Amino acid sequence: MASEIRNPQLWQEGRLKIDWVRHHMPLLNGLEEEFSETLPFKGLKVALSVHLEAKTAYLCEVLAAGGAEMYVTGSNPLSTQDDVAAALVEAGLNVYAWYDATPEEYEAHIRRVIEVGPNIIIDDGGDLVNLMHTEYSHLISEVIGGCEETTTGILRLITLNKAGALKFPMMLVNNADCKHLFDNRYGTGQSVWDGINRTTNLIVAGKNVVVAGYGWCGKGVAMRAKGLGAEVIVTEVDPIKAMEAVMDSFKVMKMSQAACEGDIFVTVTGCDDVIVKEHFEVMKDGAICCNAGHFDCEVNVAQLRDMAVEVKPARKNITGYTLADGRRIYVIAEGRLVNLAAGDGHPAEIMDMSFAIQALSARYLVENRDKVSREPGHMVNDVPLEIDREVAARKLSYWGCEIDTLTPQQHKYLFGE
Numbered sequence: 337m338a339s340e341i342r343n344p345q346l347w348q349e350g351r352l353k354i355d356w357v358r359h360h361m362p363l364l365n366g367l368e369e370e371f372s373e374t375l376p377f378k379g380l381k382v383a384l385s386v387h388l389e390a391k392t393a394y395l396c397e398v399l400a401a402g403g404a405e406m407y408v409t410g411s412n413p414l415s416t417q418d419d420v421a422a423a424l425v426e427a428g429l430n431v432y433a434w435y436d437a438t439p440e441e442y443e444a445h446i447r448r449v450i451e452v453g454p455n456i457i458i459d460d461g462g463d464l465v466n467l468m469h470t471e472y473s474h475l476i477s478e479v480i481g482g483c484e485e486t487t488t489g490i491l492r493l494i495t496l497n498k499a500g501a502l503k504f505p506m507m508l509v510n511n512a513d514c515k516h517l518f519d520n521r522y523g524t525g526q527s528v529w530d531g532i533n534r535t536t537n538l539i540v541a542g543k544n545v546v547v548a549g550y551g552w553c554g555k556g557v558a559m560r561a562k563g564l565g566a567e568v569i570v571t572e573v574d575p576i577k578a579m580e581a582v583m584d585s586f587k588v589m590k591m592s593q594a595a596c597e598g599d600i601f602v603t604v605t606g607c608d609d610v611i612v613k614e615h616f617e618v619m620k621d622g623a624i625c626c627n628a629g630h631f632d633c634e635v636n637v638a639q640l641r642d643m644a645v646e647v648k649p650a651r652k653n654i655t656g657y658t659l660a661d662g663r664r665i666y667v668i669a670e671g672r673l674v675n676l677a678a679g680d681g682h683p684a685e686i687m688d689m690s691f692a693i694q695a696l697s698a699r700y701l702v703e704n705r706d707k708v709s710r711e712p713g714h715m716v717n718d719v720p721l722e723i724d725r726e727v728a729a730r731k732l733s734y735w736g737c738e739i740d741t742l743t744p745q746q747h748k749y750l751f752g753e
Contacts, residue, residue: 337452339425340445342418342434350423353390354397361391361688362734363727364398367695371402376699378403383454385446385464386485387415387676388433391687393424398695400429404456407449411460412630413437414669414677443467450475456698457482461630462489469496469503481505481701481708483694487520487551488606488630493716500712507697509690512719514727516552519690523682524675525556528602528628529564531679535653535668536624541565546598548591549605550577553628557602558586569594571610591615601625602674603634610634616643619665624654626668628675635671653678689727696723 358365371377382399386392388410400406408424410416410433421431432448434441446463453475457464459482468476481504484490490510496502510516533540545566547558558568558581570581571591578588595601595615599622603610606629616639627634640657641647650656650666657665669677681687697719701708708717732739747753 337430337448339430340432340434340448341421341425344422344425346419347422347426350390350393350417350419350421351426353417353420354393354423357390357684357687358394360684361394361691363688363692363730364394364695366730367692368398368401371398371695371699375403376702377456380455380480380702381405381407381452382456382458382698383407383449383452383464384458385409385411385449386458386460387411387673387681388421388431389415389417389676389681390420391681391684391691393420395691395694396424396429397427398691399698400427402695402699406430407432407452407454409433409445409449410437410442411463412673412676413439413442414672415681453478455480456701458485458694458698459483459489460485462492465489465493465496465502465506469501473503476503479504480705481507483507483509483697483701485690485694486510486630487516487553490716491606497713497716502712502715505701505708505710505715505717507701507717507719509693509697509719512693512697512724512727514689514724514731515693515719519682519686520552521556521559523556523686523690524553524604524628525558525560526686527675527679527682528557528604528626529560531674531676532600532602532624532626532668535651535674535678538624539565540600543567543599544569544597546571546591546594546601547586548601548603548610548634549607549629550574550581551604551606553604555580555584557604557628558584561602562586566600569597592618595619598623601635602628604628605634606630608633609636612636613639613643616640616659616665619663621663622666624666624668625671626674626678627671628673630673632670632672635667637667637671640665640667689731692727692730693719693723696726 382404406429408431416433432445545561546569568586572578644657646658
């Protein structure tokens with residue numbers, strides 16, 4: 337089945353991007369070398385739906401080095417980089433994705449990687465798993481298991497698992513400490529502001545930044561906004577997280593109040609309708625809205641469009657909505673993931689850890705296919721602690737850091753063994 341990409345001639349530009357991140361991802365370098373020798377995925381088909389940019393491409397090449405037959409698509413219509421997709425095809429992988437895909441094209445590309453009958457699924461947001469269960473259930477018997485990259489996808493998996501409807505084991509990669517403590521906080525924190533700053537070319541210092549959601553991603557976004565000189569306001573539905581925000585020196589209020597004060601709004605909740613009509617009605621002239629959650633439902637762009645008397649591009653990746661009273665509200669990247677739809681995503685050194693967890697979790701599923709539970713209601717699995725610790729130890733080693741170890745007496749004191 338031939339690949340479906342926008343322009344094969346772009347492959348050299350994409351190769352430069354992949355080679356750049358390769359030099360900054362030592363964990364994947366090490367795994368590529370190991371996998372080339374041990375071939376843990378030999379004879380297996382891997383379907384992958386992750387934001388298709390350079391770091392993801394390198395993960396695909398590492399899995400391919402381990403013997404995997406790779407079938408690759410994106411997980412967001414605006415995050416696929418056509419030159420990177422072309423480079424993967426030039427390297428012999430199967431790719432079905434292009435930038436700015438229509439909803440129909442995006443779904444068709446998802447179908448392409450499912451139709452091959454994958455043995456391992458690597459998902460980001462749950463689209464592959466969802467389609468496999470709803471329309472390709474006849475292929476489920478071929479699936480050894482899968483790995484889920486993000487919070488949104490995990491929430492979908494947990495719901496499916498509780499209903500006893502999840503039909504194959506899934507590794508909750510996002511829950512691993514070497515993923516969410518670093519990727520979600522430091523990766524999202526930096527890449528969100530990379531996307532906002534390169535797209536708007538406006539200063540952050542002195543502005544009121546509203547961060548909706550104070551999970552690990554929200555913590556990172558707020559921390560970086562503070563570092564850039566902004567006054568940060570946090571909105572939350574969880575009283576404990578709201579307390580954390582207060583003690584981290586941020587203002588906490590309802591969105592209805594924050595909407596009047598914000599200059600830049602960043603949603604990062606994983607929920608829908610976080611910013612809606614009642615908030616647009618009181619926003620300042622020139623307010624900028626963007627989303628850092630997986631799906632484009634947190635900022636209700638459809639309601640804003642209905643309110644507007646004029647809608648037109650204000651700048652590349654920014655749409656301006658003029659309201660009846662003359663106020664203008666701007667939305668970056670159509671309300672899709674701002675750090676990927678308007679940027680290059682997380683830094684390579686951060687994704688090195690996240691994708692090492694992905695690769696090792698996929699190998700774990702293959703090596704333990706007869707041990708991992710396939711009982712209904714027991715299909716979601718945390719990443720084993722030894723994988724988390726292995727990734728951390730390797731990363732520290734590459735940084736040239738050494739840490740202490742417990743003496744036998746200390747171990748006995750702490751654990752009684």
